[in-house]
Amino acid sequence: MKVKLSKEEVILLQVVAKLHGISNLDIVPMENIFILNVDLENTNKLRDYVSDRLLESGFDIDYNPTSEGKILERLIDKLFTE
Numbered sequence: 132m133k134v135k136l137s138k139e140e141v142i143l144l145q146v147v148a149k150l151h152g153i154s155n156l157d158i159v160p161m162e163n164i165f166i167l168n169v170d171l172e173n174t175n176k177l178r179d180y181v182s183d184r185l186l187e188s189g190f191d192i193d194y195n196p197t198s199e200g201k202i203l204e205r206l207i208d209k210l211f212t213e
Contacts, residue, residue: 134167141165178210
């Protein structure tokens with residue numbers, strides 16, 4: 132699976148992945164985007180990790196998404212597979 136990501140999405144995804152012991156993400160920089168090459172199993176794992184991070188730190192006291200939360204929500208959408 133190939134997932135198009137922005138620079139801010141890549142940075143946050145790398146932070147989340149590192150927290151879970153993943154350091155070898157296959158991310159290819161392109162002109163204005165980055166491409167994440169990932170198999171279905173790891174896509175699901177990454178989505179779960181990003182979802183956990185969203186619940187932990189993605190909302191303010193009034194449950195509105197923070198700037199990090201908005202990026203995490205985009206990542207979850209992009210990592211969704213059927």
